[in-house]
Each structure stands twice: as C-alpha cells, then as structure tokens.
Amino acid sequence: MQKIPGYILIVLGIVVLLAGVKPTNTYFQSVIPFLSSINYIFVIIAGAVILIIGVFLLRNSGGGKRKVSEVPIYQGKNIVGYRRG
Numbered sequence: 001m002q003k004i005p006g007y008i009l010i011v012l013g014i015v016v017l018l019a020g021v022k023p024t025n026t027y028f029q030s031v032i033p034f035l036s037s038i039n040y041i042f043v044i045i046a047g048a049v050i051l052i053i054g055v056f057l058l059r060n061s062g063g064g065k066r067k068v069s070e071v072p073i074y075q076g077k078n079i080v081g082y083r084r085g
Contacts, residue, residue: 006057013051020044 019028019035020043029036035043070082 003061009054016047
C-alpha cells in the first residue's frame, strides 16, 4: 500500500531537482517567485532527500511474488504428491 506515496515522492523529488538545475531554474522561478530567494544548492539537496525517501518507500513496500511452499505433482489429472518449491 506504500507504493503510491513512493511514486508520488519520486516524481516530486525529480521536479524539485529540476527546479534546482540551471536551465529549468529560470522557468520555475518565473512560475514560483519565492524560489529566486532560495539558494539552488538547498533546492537540489531537498529534491535528493525527497527522491531517496520515495525510493526507500518503494523498496520496503513488500508486494512482489509470494513464495509457494509446496507445489503439486500431477500424474495425468490426479495429484500424486507435493514437492517443496
């Protein structure tokens, strides 16, 4: 259930990182005027921290494949035994 916030934080972190990089910095400063008063190093650090938190949430979200402990052995249509997977 933590995957959606993880993806949102990753996208937000990338956007904040883009706000700190010089070519896109001027665009973000025109859209959000108070960014011109903030040092770009702090913006890059904040974006990296948000990105790392998002990746951490995705890695710890669990999910994935379930490990089946026993697999049936078939002979025709009948199950003749179980094998550990």
